Amino acid sequence: MGIAKSIRPYHEPAGGWGALKAMGAALIEQHVAVSGMATLARMNQPGGFDCPGCGWADPKNPSPFEYCENGGKAVAWEATARRCTPDFFARFTVSELEAFTDFELEMQGRLTHPLRYDALTDRYVPVSWEDAFATVGRHLNALPDPDMAEFYTSGRASNEAAFLYQLFARAVGTNNFPDCSNMCHEATSVGLPHSIGVGKGTVLLEDFDKADAILIFGQNPGTNSPRMMTELRNAARRGATILSFNPFRERALERFQAPQNPVEMATLTSTPISSRIFQVKVGGDVAVLKGMMKHLLAADRAAQAAGAAPVLDWDFIHGHSTGIEALIADLDATSWDAITAKSGLSRADIESAGAAYAKAERAILVYGMGITQHRHGTQNVQQIANLALLRGHVGREGSGICPVRGHSNVQGDRTVGITEIPSTEFLDRLETRYGFAPPRAHGHNVVTALEAMLRGEVRVFIGLGGNFAAAIPDLPRTQEALRRLDLTVHIATKLNRSHLVHGREALILPCLGRTERDLQATGPQAVTVEDSMSMVHASAGHNPPASPYLKSEPAIIAGMARATLGNRVAIDWEGLVGDYARIRTEIEAIFPIFRGYNTRIKAPGGFHLTSLARERIWATPSGKAQFLVCVGLCEDPAVIDPDALWLSTMRSHDQYNTTLYSLSDRYRGVYGQRDVLFLNRDEIARRGLEDGDQVDIATLSTDGVERALRGFRLIAYDFPAGSCAAYYPETNPLVPLYAHDPQSFTPSSKGVPVRIARSTLQPGAQ
C-alpha cells in the first residue's frame, strides 16, 4: 500500500513475470504464501473450488495452473490470515470506522462473529445467530407491505444460496430483487432476448479454437477475465484476426506473455494479441457498429452487382430472421459524417474493420461493460447482435455472441430465480410445489429500489454479499436514503462500506467463502455455479473456516426464513440445508433445464445448460432472429455544452469491484493513486491546463442536483477526444441515478457528461 504516487509507462507485455510477481506479493501481504499456493492448486480443478473472481469458463482438461494473477489475488483476499474480530469493533465506534478508507476496512481481514449495531455505544457488538435471525423476522413481519423490503444479491452467491434466497423473499411476499447484474449485464439480459431469444451468450470455450476472427468491444480481458487470455493467445498464434474496440489501448489487448508458458517466460517473448485496436470514443459504439454494417452492405451490393459471392449470409437472413429491410433502410439513412464524428474513427478505419470481419468464416463477438453501462446499453447490445446475424454467426461452430459476465455466478443467480420480473410460468411452478401464493407484481431492480428508498417507501434492506452502498450510483444521496432504513442486514465475508452506511438497526452476518469446507448435517457440501458459457459445475472448498462461528450462505438464509415464516410455509429449510443435493432437486423441479442436476455435476467440467439460439431455435415473438433498429447514433440531446467530456468509470488492474488490492494500476502505468483523470493532450491544452494539474469534475446534471468531485490529477494519455476516464467506485458520486438505460435500467457509468476545471482545492489539502 505504501507505494509512492507516480506515473510510469509500463513497457512489459500483460501477464508474464509481472503477473507472477504481483500474485506472489498479494499472497504474502495476506500472510498466506504457503497455504495460499496449496489453495490455488485446487482452483478450477475437478473436486476443487471455482475461482471466486470472474465468470470466465473453465477448460474441460484444466492445466495444473488454472488460475491467473487476479484470481490469485481474489483467493489471497478470501484465504487471508487476517481476522476482524469483536475486539476490533470494541476499539472503534462506527462513526470512527467511517474515517477508514475502503481499502483499510477490508484489510482488517475476515469477519469472525455475527454482529449487531448497538445504537447506545455506536458500536457493532457480538450477537447470537438465533437473536440475529429473530431480529430479521421481527422486522419483516412488522412490515405493513412486504414490498417495503429489498433483497439484494451480489453475483458470487451459489445457485443453492440464490435459490433459497428467492424462495424466502417470495414467501415473505415480494419480488424486490435488486441485483448486482442490474448495474452490469442487464442490457444483455434485456436486449439479447429480443434479438436472438436468449439473454445469454451463445458460445462455448471450444468455439474460440475455431474462430477466424474475434471482435472485442469494451472489455478488458487482461485485467477482468485473464484466463480468457489463453484463448486469445492461442487464437492469435494460429493466425486468427483479433480486433478490439476500446478507448484505451489496454496492454493485454496489445500483447501478452503467458505465465503458464515456460518458453515465453524464459525467453521474455510475448504474443501480439490484437491485429488492430480501434480507439473508439466513449459512447461511440453504435456508430462503429453501424459503420461496419454499412460497409458490409456496400460490399454485398458490389459483390452482387459483379456476380461474385455475397458478403451477407442471405440464406441465414431469409431462413432465420426478420427485420432486415428496416435495418438496411436505417443503415442507408445514416451518414458516414455522422458515424465518424460520433465514433472518432475514420471511415477508412471502420471499413477496414468491416472488411476484416467480412473475411472471417467464423467469428465471435465479445463484449463487456464498455457496451452495457450506457444509457443506450440495450441498443449497443442489439447492434452487436445485428452485426453477428448479418453474417449468420449465431448457431454456427466457432462463431457466436459472447457477453463476458462479471461475478463468478452472476449468470447462475439469474437462472435460478433472482429476478424482479419473474415469468408467470415460473411463479405457477413455485405455487404448485410449495403451496404458497408468490407475489405476481413486478419488483424493484437496483435503480427502482433506490428511487423507492429516496421516497421513503423502503424499511428493510438485506444484502446477500456485495457492497451495495459503494457500488451504486449517485452517492451520497443514495447512501443517505440507506441510512433512513429501519434495518440493514449484510451477509458478508469482510467488513466494507455498506456495513457502516446502516439503518437504525443493523446486522453483519459472516459467512463461509468459496475456498472453505462447508460441513452440514449429512457431511461436507459442494455448491454449484454457472459460468459465462452456461456451463454448470460444482465447487467445494477445502480450507478450514476462517472462524468457528461462521455459517454458510444457505444456512444463514434458512435461519432467516425459519425465524420469519415459522410454520406459515411448509418448506423444510433445515432439511434442505442439511444436504445441498436436496436444494438442487428443488431447483430441478422448478427449472426443467436442470434435469439430472445431481448426476450431471459429477462429470468433469460439469454440464451445459441448453441454449436454444445455439441450436438456431428462436424464442422470440416472431419465432425468428430479429434485426432491431436503433434510430440515430445515441446522441444525448440534453448535452449541448461544447466543453462537455464523456466520462467512463472503469476498473484498475488491482481491484475487484469495490475491493481494492492496491492503489496502483500497473498496465496503465499509474502507481499509488486512484484520484486521477485520463485525458488526451489536446483536450488538456484546449482548457489551458497541463499534465499533472489538479482538476475538479462536475456532472452536467439535468435535475438541478450538484454532483462534483474535487482534486483529481490529470494524466495526459493516448485517449480519444471528447472522452475521459477515471476509476470506479470513487467516481460514483458523479453518476446520476436518473441517467440509466430506459430499457434495462443499467446506470450509465461508462458515459457521464462532465465538465472539468482547475481545482479550487489547495494543493496538499487532500
Ligand SMILES: Nc1nc2c(c(=O)[nH]1)N[C@H]1C(S)=C(S)[C@@H](COP(=O)(O)OP(=O)(O)OC[C@H]3O[C@@H](n4cnc5c(=O)[nH]c(N)nc54)[C@H](O)[C@@H]3O)O[C@H]1N2
Ligand atoms: N480482476 C478483476 N476481475 C473482475 C472484476 C474486477 O473488478 N477485477 N469485476 C468483475 C465484474 S463484476 C465485471 S462486470 C467484469 C468487468 O470487466 P470489464 O467489462 O472489462 O469492465 P471495465 O474494466 O469496467 O471496463 C471495460 C472496458 O471498457 C472500456 N470502455 C469504457 N467505455 C467504453 C465505451 O464507451 N466503448 C467501448 N467500446 N469501450 C469502453 C474500458 O476502457 C475498459 O477497457 O469483470 C469481472 N472480473
Ligand SMILES: Nc1nc2c(c(=O)[nH]1)N[C@H]1C(S)=C(S)[C@@H](COP(=O)(O)OP(=O)(O)OC[C@H]3O[C@@H](n4cnc5c(=O)[nH]c(N)nc54)[C@H](O)[C@@H]3O)O[C@H]1N2
Ligand atoms: N461507476 C461504476 N459503478 C459500478 C460499476 C462500474 O463499472 N462503474 N460496475 C458495476 C458492476 S459491473 C457490478 S457487478 C457492481 C458490483 O457490486 P457488488 O457485487 O455489490 O460489489 P463487490 O465489490 O463485488 O462486493 C464486494 C463484497 O462482497 C463480499 N463478499 C465477497 N465474497 C463473498 C462471499 O463469498 N459471500 C458473501 N456473502 N459476500 C462476499 C465482501 O464483503 C466484499 O466486501 O458494481 C457496479 N457499479
Ligand SMILES: [Mo]
Ligand atoms: Mo459486474
